[in-house]
Structures are given as C-alpha cells and as structure tokens.
Amino acid sequence: xxxxxxxxxxxxxxxxxxxxxxxxxxxxxxxxxxxxxxxxxxxxxxxxxxxxxxxxxxxxxxxxxxxxxxxxxxxxxxxxxxxxxxxxxxxxxxxxxxxxxxxxxxxxxxxxxxxxxxxxxxxxxxxxxxxxxxxxxxxxxxxxxxxxxxxxxxxxxxxxxxxxxxxxxxxxxxxxxxxxxxxxxxxxxxxxxxxxxxxxxxxxxxxxxxxxxxxxxxxxxxxxxxxxxxxxxxxxxxxxxxxxxxxxxxxxxxxxxxxxxxxxxxxxxxxxxxxxxxxxxxxxxxxxxxxxxxxxxxxxxxxxxxxxxxxxxxxxxxxxxxxxxxxxxxxxxxxxxxxxxxxxxxxxxxxxxxxxxxxxxxxxxxxxxxxxxxxxxxxxxxxxxxxxxxxxxxxxxxxxxxxxxxxxxxxxxxxxxxxxxxxxxxxxxxxxxxxxxxxxxxxxxxxxxxxxxxxxxxxxxxxxxxxxxxxxxxxxxxxxxxxxxxxxxxxxxxxxxxxxxxxxxxxxxxxxxxxxxxxxxxxxxxxxxxxx
Amino acid sequence: xxxxxxxxxxxxxxxxxxxxxxxxxxxxxxxxxxxxxxxxxxxxxxxxxxxxxxxxxxxxxxxxxxxxxxxxxxxxxxxxxxxxxxxxxxxxxxxxxxxxxxxxxxxxxxxxxxxxxxxxxxx
Numbered sequence: 001x002x003x004x005x006x007x008x009x010x011x012x013x014x015x016x017x018x019x020x021x022x023x024x025x026x027x028x029x030x031x032x033x034x035x036x037x038x039x040x041x042x043x044x045x046x047x048x049x050x051x052x053x054x055x056x057x058x059x060x061x062x063x064x065x066x067x068x069x070x071x072x073x074x075x076x077x078x079x080x081x082x083x084x085x086x087x088x089x090x091x092x093x094x095x096x097x098x099x100x101x102x103x104x105x106x107x108x109x110x111x112x113x114x115x116x117x118x119x120x121x122x123x124x125x126x127x128x129x130x131x132x133x134x135x136x137x138x139x140x141x142x143x144x145x146x147x148x149x150x151x152x153x154x155x156x157x158x159x160x161x162x163x164x165x166x167x168x169x170x171x172x173x174x175x176x177x178x179x180x181x182x183x184x185x186x187x188x189x190x191x192x193x194x195x196x197x198x199x200x201x202x203x204x205x206x207x208x209x210x211x212x213x214x215x216x217x218x219x220x221x222x223x224x225x226x227x228x229x230x231x232x233x234x235x236x237x238x239x240x241x242x243x244x245x246x247x248x249x250x251x252x253x254x255x256x257x258x259x260x261x262x263x264x265x266x267x268x269x270x271x272x273x274x275x276x277x278x279x280x281x282x283x284x285x286x287x288x289x290x291x292x293x294x295x296x297x298x299x300x301x302x303x304x305x306x307x308x309x310x311x312x313x314x315x316x317x318x319x320x321x322x323x324x325x326x327x328x329x330x331x332x333x334x335x336x337x338x339x340x341x342x343x344x345x346x347x348x349x350x351x352x353x354x355x356x357x358x359x360x361x362x363x364x365x366x367x368x369x370x371x372x373x374x375x376x377x378x379x380x381x382x383x384x385x386x387x388x389x390x391x392x393x394x395x396x397x398x399x400x401x402x403x404x405x406x407x408x409x410x411x412x413x414x415x416x417x418x419x420x421x422x423x424x425x426x427x428x429x430x431x432x433x434x435x436x437x438x439x440x441x442x443x444x445x446x447x448x449x450x451x452x453x454x455x456x457x458x459x460x461x462x463x464x465x466x467x468x469x470x471x472x473x474x475x476x477x478x479x480x481x482x483x484x485x486x487x488x489x490x491x492x493x494x495x496x497x498x499x500x501x502x503x504x505x506x507x508x509x510x511x512x513x514x515x516x517x518x519x520x521x522x523x524x525x526x527x528x529x530x531x532x
Numbered sequence: 533x534x535x536x537x538x539x540x541x542x543x544x545x546x547x548x549x550x551x552x553x554x555x556x557x558x559x560x561x562x563x564x565x566x567x568x569x570x571x572x573x574x575x576x577x578x579x580x581x582x583x584x585x586x587x588x589x590x591x592x593x594x595x596x597x598x599x600x601x602x603x604x605x606x607x608x609x610x611x612x613x614x615x616x617x618x619x620x621x622x623x624x625x626x627x628x629x630x631x632x633x634x635x636x637x638x639x640x641x642x643x644x645x646x647x648x649x650x651x652x653x654x655x
Binding site for chain 1: 544545547554555558593594595596597598599600601604605606609610612613616617620621624627628629
C-alpha cells in the first residue's frame with residue numbers, strides 16, 4: 001500500500017514538475033540572427049544541458065516525494081541514482097560541447113571563461129556529481145540520508161538559478177541572448193516556490209531521516225563524505241563568485257567584476273584536493289578500512305605518478321610548478337582508476353590471464369567508476385598541460401612572410417576575399433611546417449555578416465592528439481600586413497576526450513545489472529559488488 | 533619582449549567595457565584595443581604593472597578589474613571558500629564522530645543462538 005502511495009506521489013511529481021520547467025525555459029528563439037551561433041556545435045549543446053537540467057528535476061521530485069513519505073532507504077537511492085546519473089551525464093556532454101564550441105568558434109582560443117552562464121551549468125554539475133556519490137552511501141549503507149536529500153534539492157535549485165541567471169539579464173554574460181526582466185521575475189517565483197517549499201519540507205522532516213550504518217573515520221563512507229564536502233564547497237565558491245558583482249552593487253554600491261583570475265585562484269585548490277583523495281577513496285572498503293591494506297595496490301601508482309611529475313619537472317626548463325603537479329595528479333587519478341579496476345578483476349592473483357578474462361565481466365558500476373574517474377584525471381592533465389605549456393604569439397605579418405612559434409614555422413601565403421552563403425569573408429592562407437616538413441594549410445577567416453552588421457573571426461585549427469595549432473587573423477595594419485594571433489595548444493583535445501570518458505562512465509554505470517534487474521523490485525537483494 | 537609579456541599578463545586581468553565578460557586581451561572591440569594601447573603607453577613610460585593598472589582603474593573604475601581587489605567587502609568574497617570548507621569539514625567530522633560513538637556494542641548471543649552456533653560449527 002505504502003509503495004502504491006509512493007509511486008502515485010512520484011508519478012504526480014514527475015508529471016507536474018516537467019511541464020512546469022518547460023514553461024520556465026522558453027524556447028531560445030532569435031538565435032539565427034547572431035552569426036556566432038550559426039554553427040552545429042552550438043545547436044547541440046543546449047539540448048544536452050537542458051536534458052541535464054530536466055533530469056535533475058527528477059532527482060528533486062524523488063527528494064520531495066521521500067520527504068512527504070518520510071522514508072529514505074536503499075530502494076529510494078536506487079531509484080534516484082539512475083536519474084541523477086543520466087542528468088549528470090547529459091550535463092557533462094553539454095558542458096563539453098559548449099566548451100568545445102567556444103574553443104573553435106569564438107576565436108580567442110579559450111575553453112572556459114567562468115562566464116556566469118557557464119557557471120550556471122557548472123554548479124548543477126558539481127552538485128549532481130556530489131549527489132551521485134552520496135546516493136551510493138544511501139544505497140549501500142543507509143547513511144547520509146538527509147544530506148543526500150538536501151543535495152537533490154540543491155541540484156535542481158541550481159538549475160533553476162541557472163535559468164534565472166540566463167534569462168533575467170541580472171548578470172552580464174556572453175550568453176545573454178533572450179534576457180527579459182519579466183521572465184526573470186517569473187523564474188524567481190518558481191525558484192522561490194520550488195526550492196523554498198522543498199527546503200521548508202526538508203526542515204520539517206529531515207530529522208526523521210535516521211542514519212542506520214555506522215562507520216569509522218577511515219572508510220569509504222568518510223571518503224565519499226570528503227568528496228561531497230569538496231564538491232559542495234567548490235560549487236559554493238563558484239556561486240559566491242558568480243553572484244558577488246550583484247551583491248556588491250546592491251549592498252555596497254561597488255560596481256566590480258569577478259573574472260577568471262579569481263575563479264582560477266579560488267576554485268583550483270578544491271579540485272587538486274579532490275584529485276589527491278580520489279584514488280585512495282575509491283579503493284577504501286566500506287565501514288572500516290585498514291589504511292595499509294587498502295593502499296597496497298596504490299603504492300606503485302603513487303610512485304609512478306610522482307616519477308612522471310618529476311620527469312616533467314626535469315624536462316621543462318623553468319616555467320611554473322603547475323605542469324609537473326598537474327601531470328602527477330592526472331597520472332595519479334588515471335592510473336589509480338586503472339589499478340582499482342585491475343584489483344577488482346583479481347589483481348592477477350589467480351593468474352594474469354584469469355584477471356584479464358574477468359575484466360570485461362566486471363559490473364557496470366565498476367567500469368563506470370573507473371571510466372568516470374579516469375576521465376576526470378585526463379581532463380585535469382589536459383588543463384594543466386594547456387595552462388602551463390600554451391604558447392601565444394601576436395604579430396604583424398605581410399603576405400609572403402614567415403614566422404616561427406615554438407618550433408613551428410608559419411608562412412602567410414595569401415589573403416583573399418571570398419563570398420559565403422550569407423557573409424563576406426577575408427581569408428588568410430598559412431602554410432604550417434615543422435623542421436621543413438609541411439604539416440598543412442590553415443585558413444583563418446574574418447567574416448562580416450551584412451544582415452546583422454556583425455564581424456566574426458573564424459579561427460583555423462590543425463587538430464592532433466599532441467595539441468592544436470590555432471591561428472586567428474585580425475585587422476589589416478597601416479603600412480601593410482595583417483595582425484595575426486597564433487597559439488600552440490598542447491594536449492587540448494584530451495580535455496574533451498576526458499569529458500567523453502566521464503560521460504561514458506555514466507553510461508557504464510547506468511548499464512549496471514542492478515538497475516536493470518532490481519529497479520522494479522523494492523527489496524531485491526543487492527547484486528554483484530561484494531562489500532570489500 | 534619582457535614588456536610584451538607583462539602586457540599580455542595584465543591585459544588578461546582587465547575587462548573590456550564594451551563586450552560582456554571578455555578581457556581586453558581577448559576582445560576585438562576598439563575600446564579594448566585603446567585600453568591595450570593605453571596600458572602599453574604607461575608601461576613604456578616606466579610605470580610598474582601595479583601603477584599602470586591603477587591608472588586604468590582611475591579612469592574606468594573598479595569594474596575593469598577581473599580579479600577583484602582584496603579590500604573592504606571583497607574580503608568576504610575571498611574568505612567565503614576557505615571558511616565554508618572549514619565549516620563543511622567541521623560538520624562532516626562531527627557526523628563521522630557521532631557515527632562512531634553511536635556504534636552499539638555487538639549484542640551477546642542468546643543461549644539458543646549459542647547452541648545453534650555450536651551445532652553448526654560441530655557439524
């Protein structure tokens with residue numbers, strides 16, 4: 001009976017909350033006019049983000065239903081987790097696509113700008129990531145219940161705040177296309193009702209959520225708790241940074257900006273801490289761990305990562321400590337994820353061949369964790385390499401001249417006028433070569449869209465796994481020649497490979513047997529995964 | 533060359549006033565170019581980095597700084613993260629301790645269970 005009431009509540013909330021959200025997010029019309037947006041990369045990223053936001057409304061509905069029902073148990077967590085996983089996965093894809101689009105289309109070569117709207121998608125992502133992890137604790141150990149509920153509410157809350165930021169025009173952003181104060185007020189009302197209501201309910205009911213499991217300070221529970229604290233606080237930092245200009249203006253009458261330098265400074269330490277803890281946390285057993293035994297498979301990984309970091313340190317002449325640190329951390333996370341998977345498959349104890357055969361048969365959750373964590377490591381590695389080793393060059397080049405950037409030689413062969421379907425283009429042709437070997441021709445453009453009266457720059461890229469060459473052509477200079485910006489961007493493509501891995505991790509986790517088999521049965525015995 | 537590196541580094545920290553949320557280093561707008569030129573003039577004239585930035589802030593306002601100054605109310609902005617981290621870990625620690633403290637001693641087996649256990653072990 002209780003189950004039926006629960007199901008009815010769930011269905012009710014699912015169906016009411018979704019149309020609700022659609023009203024809150026009017027279709028993004030009018031895009032066609034802005035030439036920056038005439039690109040397939042753009043067309044794809046909002047739908048994915050949107051799927052993510054809507055997916056989080058499911059988690060929210062589950063949380064509210066659980067509060068009404070006053071019961072949170074393993075079955076609840078097993079219902080919530082696939083939805084959260086899917087939402088998180090779509091957010092990952094959406095953010096990655098958006099970042100990729102910005103990278104190749106906007107023509108200043110960055111991948112992340114800490115723009116309010118980017119932050120708006122990043123905050124739910126962080127909270128959803130925390131929720132994913134804490135829901136595991138609820139599912140396996142029946143602990144951290146009220147915190148998990150709070151996270152589910154916050155995840156959706158931040159989605160709504162994101163909608164509010166995008167549509168209200170309260171904060172200036174490169175994304176503000178259809179902002180309108182009236183819509184902002186409407187969304188704010190929804191935000192107040194949904195999140196305010198949920199939080200009131202939470203305040204009234206949270207004490208009823210009694211945690212069952214007990215655990216010692218050194219255990220997987222604690223590790224996941226640390227993960228949650230770090231993710232939630234890093235989200236808080238992003239939130240404060242995003243809202244600060246508004247707060248400062250309204251409260252202190254100080255008009256100021258909070259830009260990338262601040263976020264880099266304030267946010268990065270959390271990710272570093274997270275990466276340091278991650279591989280250790282992933283191999284910790286539940287309840288009570290013996291640090292020595294849990295770490296046993298990781299010592300080799302740790303040594304190898306430190307050695308890699310040291311190697312980078314030795315190879316680079318001067319430069320910041322960022323690269324060796326980032327490489328060591330990235331390697332630690334990636335190799336740690338590998339070691340964890342290998343350990344799951346028996347760690348070669350019953351023969352390497354046997355372990356290799358067992359590897360593909362590991363539960364989807366294990367693969368999901370391995371891939372997701374490795375993806376995080378790859379992304380970190382790429383960001384560190386990109387930040388530390390990127391080379392930027394600005395100069396005036398005449399047609400026929402050659403110039404050299406970081407070992408690559410570029411020759412400006414010609415500059416031509418061309419006519420596109422709805423724009424006029426000035427296209428430069430550069431021949432890139434290295435050590436006398438021609439790598440290819442890059443053709444950056446400057447376009448003018450007569451209808452919109454808007455100029456855009458189209459960067460030319462030469463992609464490779466080692467890194468991209470990135471050229472932007474600027475204005476013609478007095479006395480002949482063109483302003484040319486050249487970037488060498490090492491490892492940049494691994495950024496999106498890392499995000500893809502993370503999303504694949506989500507897919508693998510979703511395909512885990514326990515969600516297929518046990519999704520319907522409330523009290524089905526846990527499948528797979530021994531507690532070790 | 534050094535001057536140019538300094539210019540790049542500084543102009544990445546200043547906001548273009550025309551565009552939304554772009555630094556003057558990234559922006560293609562005329563104003564951003566003027567600001568870059570102004571910055572270069574000051575540096576060439578012998579200003580230190582800080583002086584050159586202060587010169588621009590005097591004219592364009594605090595708004596141009598992408599890295600907010602660590603003064604007055606802004607200290608709250610910078611402190612928010614670390615403080616929240618301490619609070620978070622404090623709560624987490626308290627939670628972990630409580631979890632451990634409430635761990636009940638394993639209940640002794642009843643006589644029947646003892647008998648059954650013995651039975652099973654001897655079988």
